[in-house]
Amino acid sequence: MAIRLGDTAPNFTADTTQGSITFHDWKGDSWAVLFSHPKDFTPVCTTELGTVAKLKPEFDKRQVKVIGLSVDPLDSHEKWEGDIAETQGQAVNFPMIADAHRKVSDLYDMIHPNANDTLTVRSVFVIDPAHKVRLILTYPASTGRNFDELLRVIDSLQLTDGYKVATPANWTDGDDVIVAPALSDEEAGERFPKGFTTLKPYLRITPQPNK
Numbered sequence: 001m002a003i004r005l006g007d008t009a010p011n012f013t014a015d016t017t018q019g020s021i022t023f024h025d026w027k028g029d030s031w032a033v034l035f036s037h038p039k040d041f042t043p044v045c046t047t048e049l050g051t052v053a054k055l056k057p058e059f060d061k062r063q064v065k066v067i068g069l070s071v072d073p074l075d076s077h078e079k080w081e082g083d084i085a086e087t088q089g090q091a092v093n094f095p096m097i098a099d100a101h102r103k104v105s106d107l108y109d110m111i112h113p114n115a116n117d118t119l120t121v122r123s124v125f126v127i128d129p130a131h132k133v134r135l136i137l138t139y140p141a142s143t144g145r146n147f148d149e150l151l152r153v154i155d156s157l158q159l160t161d162g163y164k165v166a167t168p169a170n171w172t173d174g175d176d177v178i179v180a181p182a183l184s185d186e187e188a189g190e191r192f193p194k195g196f197t198t199l200k201p202y203l204r205i206t207p208q209p210n211k
């Protein structure tokens with residue numbers, strides 16, 4: 001069955017470029033990004049892996065562990081990493097799952113047969129410290145992902161877990177946020193001492209509370 005938001009991320013044991021891992025143990029109580037790419041030694045994937053590796057300090061800052069996956073075997077991942085370092089100016093610094101038997105791909109529904117019946121699509125799962133799935137993205141093979149967007153969503157999830165707010169369209173860290181509609185004006189006044197602006201009773205704006 002397809003994985004949905006709020007589900008517990010299925011656990012698995014798999015071989016990776018950093019040794020065998022059991023997902024929940026490897027992840028611990030961190031956040032995690034599990035993402036698949038269609039195939040090693042392909043151009044868009046090469047740029048994606050280099051980009052994620054460059055962003056590793058940003059993921060670390062947010063206590064997010066990153067792990068990649070394709071159905072290629074381990075020796076292929078290992079050889080390809082040399083090309084990634086050479087062409088992207090950055091060595092891969094996170095584990096890549098070698099899912100040649102499609103165990104994890106099937107578990108996470110990463111193969112969409114009407115798009116391609118042998119390769120994984122560009123899936124992304126953001127998983128929280130309680131192992132709950134909080135974001136699912138699926139991109140086509142021809143489109144490289146915007147990993148800054150992923151960081152933006154993680155910022156939003158981490159903020160809205162801690163405060164009774166939601167983040168508006170195109171929000172980035174530091175922008176004003178939306179007061180949770182469930183809060184009364186009185187509660188909002190108590191929770192947001194910087195005040196809030198009421199545009200409509202259901203649309204109240206306040207400065208980001210943790211800044």
Ligand code: BEZ
Nearest residue numbers: 038039042043044045141
């Ligand atoms: C790529 O990464 O460039 C790619 C991979 C599989 C299919 C099409 C493009």
